[in-house]
Every structure is written in structure tokens, then in C-alpha cells.
Amino acid sequence: EAAVTQSPRSKVAVTGGKVTLSCHQTNNHDYMYWYRQDTGHGLRLIHYSYVADSTEKGDIPDGYKASRPSQENFSLILELASLSQTAVYFCASSDGQGAEQFFGPGTRLTVL
Amino acid sequence: AQKVTQTQTSISVVEKTTVTMDCVYETRDSSYFLFWYKQTASGEIVFLIRQDSYKKENATVGHYSLNFQKPKSSIGLIITATQIEDSAVYFCAMRDHTNAYKVIFGKGTHLHVLP
Numbered sequence: 345e346a347a348v349t350q351s352p353r354s355k356v357a358v359t360g361g362k363v364t365l366s367c368h369q370t371n372n373h374d375y376m377y378w379y380r381q382d383t384g385h386g387l388r389l390i391h392y393s394y395v396a397d398s399t400e401k402g403d404i405p406d407g408y409k410a411s412r413p414s415q416e417n418f419s420l421i422l423e424l425a426s427l428s429q430t431a432v433y434f435c436a437s438s439d440g441q442g443a444e445q446f447f448g449p450g451t452r453l454t455v456l
Numbered sequence: 457a458q459k460v461t462q463t464q465t466s467i468s469v470v471e472k473t474t475v476t477m478d479c480v481y482e483t484r485d486s487s488y489f490l491f492w493y494k495q496t497a498s499g500e501i502v503f504l505i506r507q508d509s510y511k512k513e514n515a516t517v518g519h520y521s522l523n524f525q526k527p528k529s530s531i532g533l534i535i536t537a538t539q540i541e542d543s544a545v546y547f548c549a550m551r552d553h554t555n556a557y558k559v560i561f562g563k564g565t566h567l568h569v570l571p
Contacts, residue, residue: 375557386547386563387501394557402558434501438559442489442508442551445559447501 347371348448350435356454363422365451367435375438376418377445378402378410380431387434393418425455458483460550462562469538470570476523477533477565479548488552490531492520495545495564504546507531535567543569 348369357363369376375394379387389402391410399410407429409421422429432452436445459482469475481490490507505517507524515522523532535542548562 377559379561384563386561388561389558392557400557432499436501444491444503444506445493446503447493450499450501 348435348437348446350433350448350451352451353449354452354454356456357422357425358456359426361425363425363429363453363455365420365422365433365435365453367418367420367448368416369418369435369437369446369448370416371437371439371446372415373437373439373446374415375440375443376412377436377438378408378418378420379434379436380404381434381450382431390420390433427455429453430455458550458552458555458558458560460548460560460562462548462565464565465563466566466568468568468570471540472537474534474536475538475567477535477546477548477567479531479533479562481529481531481548481550483529483550483552483554485552485554488550490522490524491549491551491559492522492531492533493547493549493561495547497544501547505533538567538569540569540571543567 351366377392378390393399393412411419432450435448438445488509492504495501507515521534545564547564551559
């Protein structure tokens with residue numbers, strides 16, 4: 345069955361450290377997304393990509409970089425992690441512009 | 457600018473009744489797509505149902521249906537015969553052609569289904 349997986353599922357990082365969150369999809373989808381969810385809030389788009397080797401900024405890209413080395417893989421990079429980046433991060437994929445998204449299980453990131 | 461608003465932060469209903477969750481959206485495009493997603497207590501987010509703006513018929517999937525009122529920019533989610541396991545947070549989302557690769561989410565409505 346097609347799926348979106350994320351690793352790690354949970355991570356504790358120190359302020360100023362580098363964090364890499366990984367996402368892998370077997371849906372054969374062109375579109376991939378990184379969202380951030382804070383307690384009591386909806387999903388906010390950080391970065392997205394519609395083709396390998398290309399990424400686009402979402403609504404809250406500051407402090408984050410993204411990498412799409414292949415159709416299947418999409419990474420989110422925090423070069424200098426900060427306390428305010430403590431949140432749950434979701435990766436998603438979709439097929440086509442009007443299609444629904446399939447989400448990964450999420451990564452709970454705590455920055456201390 | 458695109459915007460999706462869910463004004464109901466929390467709703468409680470008794471099991472086996474019908475509930476409607478509201479959602480209004482803003483877009484300048486004449487063609488767009490509307491979605492509802494469910495986030496369970498475990499954190500899992502799953503797609504439920506979609507409505508394409510050019511379709512006049514309301515979408516229905518299982519015990520989920522939509523009340524699409526285009527003149528009011530409104531897309532309500534109706535759950536009939538609610539079950540305890542319907543307790544979750546429900547998100548409304550929109551994608552339009554101006555920003556075809558982006559999906560904008562509302563802040564969600566927490567549904568509590570009581571026995």
C-alpha cells in the first residue's frame with residue numbers, strides 16, 4: 345500500500361544544533377510538502393516541491409531549508425534549531441494540483 | 457488572498473446524531489478545490505472528502521457529506537449517524553489555481569462524540 349513515512353518519529357535537539365527531518369513516499373507523487381503544527385493550531389506550510397531537485401518556500405520558511413533529491417524523498421533542515429521550532433512536523437504528498445494529500449505520521453521535535 | 461476559516465473550535469454531540477461543521481473560504485479564483493481532513497487522537501491525518509468548485513452536486517463518501525454553498529463561499533462537513541470513533545479534529549482546506557501547489561488549512565474543529 346502506498347505510504348508516506350517520516351524519520352525520526354521523535355527528536356530532542358539542542359538550541360543552535362542542526363536537525364534534519366526525512367520523508368519518504370511510495371505513492372509515486374510529484375508533489376511533496378512540509379507542514380508545521382503547533383498545539384491548538386492548524387497546519388502551516390513551510391516548504392513544498394513539485395519536482396525533484398527543486399523546492400519552493402511556503403508561508404513560514406524562515407529558519408528552514410528543504411531538499412528534494414529524488415521524487416521519493418523530501419527533507420526539512422533546521423540549520424540552527426531554536427526553541428520556537430518546537431512543534432510537530434508533517435510531511436505530505438499529492439498527485440496533481442487538485443488532488444488530496446496523503447500525510448506521514450508526523451515527527452515530534454523538541455528543542456531545548 | 458487565500459484564507460480558510462473554521463469558527464467552531466469545539467463541538468460536542470451525542471452518538472448516532474448528525475453534526476455539521478462550518479468552513480468559509482476566500483479566493484479570487486473561479487476554480488478551486490476544497491477538502492476535509494480528520495486528525496485522530498494519535499495524530500494521524502487522513503483525507504475524508506473533496507469538492508471541486510465546478511461541480512454543483514454535493515460530494516458524499518460513506519457517512520460524510522458536504523454542503524457546498526458557492527455564493528456564500530461555504531463548505532460545511534456533515535457527519536450522519538455519528539460514532540464515538542468520529543471524535544477527532546477536522547480540518548477544512550482549499551487549493552486554488554493562483555497558487556496551485558499550495559493548500560491552505562483552517563485551524564480545525566474538535567468534535568467530541570459522547571455516548
